[in-house]
Amino acid sequence: MAERLLLANIVMLNSIAFYILAVITLAGAVAALTLRNLVHCALCVAASFAGIALIYLQLDAEFVGFAQILVYIGAVAILVLFTVLLTRGTEVQAGVAFLSRSWPAGLAVTALVFAAIAAPILLTPELHKLAADSASAPVRKIGEELMGNYVLPLEVIGLLLTSALLGAVVIAMQDKKD
């Protein structure tokens, strides 16, 4: 009984963790897209990414969670930060609108999109019936899948990353003339 209670507590705690993490993530995202200082934005988005990584962990997808941390926080967020610094995004220009002129239209469209996504979710009763078993995606199994069924996409991704790396270098490289 105590064990069940413990389990129930753990489950409850698990749910509570999700809500906390969701709030953090959303808050980071909102902050990242509303703050004026781009450095702050970059830091907020890193927080947001971290939140998502923790949600992955909470959903028992450890490998994905860690990959998220490594890639998004370790690479993308840092990259964004560098970019901001390289483009003098730190200098907040006073008096210049930070939103585009057509932001009301954007807001309206966003609302519509949200409605279009949320409405099917809420109107689909089957989704409520799904229950989560205790499960995990073992790293071993992922590795086997990558080397087996998904070997071709893996290669392609490797190629893509290599070319993206080169491309990014070439694009960002300063022209000799300048």
Next chain:
Amino acid sequence: MTPLTHYLIFSALLFCIGFAGAMMRRNAILVLIGIELMLNAANLNFIAFWRYGNTEAISGVMFTIFSIAIAAAEAAVGLALVIAIYRHRRTMQMDKFDTLKG
């Protein structure tokens, strides 16, 4: 146990926040960040459906892994473009970038 819909609603919210940011902010870096957030929202959906569906089939996880890799590549190229454009135009304002105008 948290119902799947909550995850989905959360993911939708995150997606819309990213979408709104990409649409409404003038700064190109923030547009990219918005897009990253949208990708993350999609990834979360994959994971959530995997968790609440057949956990033996790990294709959701695999998709997420590939998606993360692509997102990394996208971020690298996108930010390199931002730097290149900035170098040429000395600006990051999205509404100034209209060379593709027909």
Next chain:
Amino acid sequence: MLPIVKYLWLIPALPLLAAGLAALLKKERRASAATLAIGSMSISFLLALAAFLPTLSHGEHGVFRECFNFTWFEFADNTFQSASTVQLGWVLDPLTAMMLVMVTFVGLLIFIYSVGYMAHDENFTRFFCFLALFAAAMLGIVIANSLLLLFISWELVGLASYLLIGFWYHKPSAAAAAKKAFITTRVGDMGFLLGMLWLYSKTGTLLFYDGGNGCLEQSALIKLVAETTMCGMAISTAISILIFCGAAGKSGQVPLHVWLPDAMEGPTPVSALIHAATMVAAGVFLMARIYPLLSASADPATISTGLKVVAWVGSITAVFAACIAVAQNDIKRILAYSTVSQLGYMMLGLGVGGVAVGMFHLITHAFFKALLFLGSGSVIHGCHEEQDIRKMGGLRILMPITFATYAIGMLALCGFPLLFSGFWSKDEILASAHHWQISQIPFYLGVIGAFLTAFYMTRQMFYVFFGSPTVSPAAVADTKAKHSHNPHSSHSHEPATSIHESPPVMTMPLVILAVFAVLLGLIGTPAWPWFHGYLAGHSPKVDLGKLAEDAGLMLVSAVVVFTAMGLSWLVYSKVTLQKSREVDPLEKAQPFFWRLLANKFYIDELYEVTIIRLNKAFSVLSDWLDRTFWTGVVTMISHLTVGLSWLSRKIDEDLVNGGFDHGCDGLRESSRNLSKAQNGQTQFYFRVLGIAFVALVLALIWRAK
């Protein structure tokens, strides 16, 4: 053939050669030029005498006549024989011989006179060159046995006259007079040319005498008389009237006389030689030459229309010019009009009395008119280029030789009875006119003319030689002014006191001419008409009875002359003694008529407003046609072409291409509108994407239901 006939061409050729050589001489070689001209002229004179002698003896069939013909060039198929060639030639007959002697003799005298008269002119060399050219051409007319050669010489005479009238080319009036002379005579020459062409096309030859084939010989004349042209005129008549146009131009017959008085702008020897003695007589000579053609008519008993025309024109000219002469004040102009009038007499004589009558007056006139002109030249020379008779006076004392010779010339011209040649020749013309069958009017006109002639010559004499021997102060001032303007005038002495007799080189010719002016009458008196016999080819007999026959007429003409001279004496003797010469007594009496005459019946003005104005208008019209009309037509055509091509372009572009283009335009327009959506604003694309997404979701939901 006599050798002299064969070498007759030398007579004109020598002066021509002299002219050619003189043309190449430098201005300074004055003596050489004069020597050349005078030398060649003297040789020609001797040759002319040599040619004259054989003509005195006449052959068995009438007059002595020998000719030398040669082919000049060939212009057609030689199956036409002689008709396919142009032949020239010269003829020696009494008419030629007599003219040769007269022209060379008078010419020689005038050449000699010119040495004195032109002594100070800077273009002395050129003057003798032109004079010799003139003499050559004139002699060419005289010897020609071909109407073409005659025409050629005729035109060259015109050229020489043009050059000599315009000799003082720096005077605009001289240049204008030269042009007027050339063009007026050319008007007549066009008639001459047409007549010649007509004659040529009808007879196939232009030779006068060619052993029976010439155009003045029987066979040709018969053919010409037989055919008639418009108004029933025989062709021979029509042709001779056309040729008479040329003669009228050269000989200053009304209405082509206008150039002759203006021609007095030339140096006085020129006036004497060309415009009194020789060239103007060429017209009369021409009519005498073609007399067989002129007088030919189908019925030998009737007088041909050609002769009638000549007689009428001549008589009208005689009176017309004499009238004008009465009211002139320029010494040379008076003589010029008198020349026109005398030429009219010659034509009249030719028309009513035949060749001999006209030619006799021509010869006598040549001498006394040359005398008068040279005398007037002497006067002008003495009075320092003064030509207005009202400003002269009393010269009989200052210039006695000139006065005496001038008086002889004047009496000859007036026809002073018995003593002077002019009397006999003029009397003969009047007698012939009196006997003319057609009408008596020419006779009366001739008498009136004789009266007027005596009147104006007497008037001139009084003005010039009588009265006070001083030139009026006005004239002196005038002369001085002239001197300062005129570098060519030769004298720089004090004018009023220096009126002087001319040098012997000038007076000698006067004396010689005066002698002939008196004596020449003797060869053509009714009592001993040697001249007529000579021309007609029979020996005359002395028959004093003839004199008596014509005595009545002679009396009439003598009375006329005396009356005129007396009347003139009455009117002018007082005037010349007084100083008030400015207004002529006749002008006071009849101002209207005087003005009419002084202005030469306004003929020049008439031509000015008619022919010249017409010619101007026509040329302006032609020019306008050219600039505006023809160019306009061309421009119109080119505009039309441009218009057509514009139209064609429009059709192509709007009608044919239009439909296609319209479709294209629509496409372009819509794509332009579409491309507006492609505004390059990435965030806009996002929005569209969002909306599309919503639409897609809605569509899926709708399908699911």
Next chain:
Amino acid sequence: MNLLTILTLIPLIGGAAVLSLKADQKDLARRLGLAISLIALGMAAFLWFQFNPSPGTNGFAFEERADWLPSLGIEYRLGVDGLGLLMVCLSALLVPFSMLASWKIDQNPKLYFGLLLFLEAGLFGTFTALNFFHWFIFWELSLIPAFFLIKIWGGPNRTQAAYQFFVYTLVGSVAMLLSFLAINVATGINSPAHIFDFRALAELAGNHKLEPIIAKLGIFKNPSTTMTVLFAGVFLGFAVKVPLIPFHTWLPSAYSEAPTGTSMMLTGAMSKMGVYGFLRILLPIFPEQTRAMLTPLLWMAVATIVFSAAAAFAQKDLKRMVAYSSINHLGYCMLGIFATVQLTGSQMNGPLEKEAALNGVILQMFNHGLTAAALFYFVGLIEQRSGGLRGLNDFGGLRKPAPVFCGLMGITLFASLGLPGLNGFIGEFLIFKGAFSLAPGPAAVSTIGLLVTAIFLLTLLQKVFSGPLRSEWSGWRDLTAGERLTVVPMIALMFVLGLYPQLALGVINPTVVEMVKQMSF
């Protein structure tokens, strides 16, 4: 190689040689050009003395014949008769004269002299060709140098004048070309051989066989209408070139804008191409059509004579005046040519009068070439000395400082107005002799032209040379030795031809007799 081919090649190759010189070798270009033109003149003189047509050649000598495109009737055929020879000699004579007149041209003289030589080649070719094909090539070839000579070295309005000249003559040429192509096509229908040969065509026309052949074209129902249309085309080509009023409006501006040397060539030689065409081509090939249009044609010639003389009188510009007098003189040629077409039937003297007229026409062509060129030369000298002035009223009294100038120009003027003893007279006399018998009315009216000519030429002489000397011209230079040397041969020739016309008529007459024989009516 045939002499005539060599003759044409001399200026052609020489022109190319002159053009290949360097731009700064100005004097060499002038001398070389003159030397080549003198060689051509020598060659022409050689031909003149060698000219002795053998019997049976219709009076043609130096004939040369080579197949070219036999199936189209195109062959290379050369030959000259008296007419062609005289025109060749005239062209050869005028080119050195014109070059000497242009000696002072300093703007690209090598091009100028080269173009003059090409023009000479075109003239030679035109006057010696007996086949339409290369005749037409040379005909057009002469047009191009003339165009550039006016366009580059002309007066202030040269561009317009050059284009006017070019377009006018080209329109005429195109009309003529079309007519000849039609004839060529017609002769090829149902027959193995096309015909382009002038003499073969003339023979057909003479035997009344041309019209049935043309009928095969079937353009109009009535073959004579077709013939008339073809006639009109050829007529236009020549009438513009001569020119006859009213096709003349290009002439005064072209002649007055062209540089002096070119005006001399235009009036001296190129206008003769038109008259030559009438004699060689139009008359033999279209005798009946010409006769059908005779009355209007005759009066057109009369209008040309009278109107151009009157228009010349109205001109205030010496060059334009001389240009109009040029039209006037060619009018007499046209009068003579048209008069010979008159049907005289059995009238005995018909052929005689025709021969007289044609002899006169050809002699007049030569004389006019000589006289008009010399007149343009003198007017050019006046223009040169006065610094561009050439108005009738700009001068006066020039005889005093320049007696030789006045004398020689006076001789030329008198030659131009037909004074006996100078060359102009014989030609006009013969034309009038023939024309007066054949067409008395027009000939009589034309004498007005003679009179008006005298009036305006004497007016020129009076206004320019007589009267008081205007002070600005007191330093007027008389003819220099070089200028005298240039013009005295011309004037000597005027005298020679005036006194001894048999020199030219001896060559012309056999040709004319042959022509009249072929007219056979």
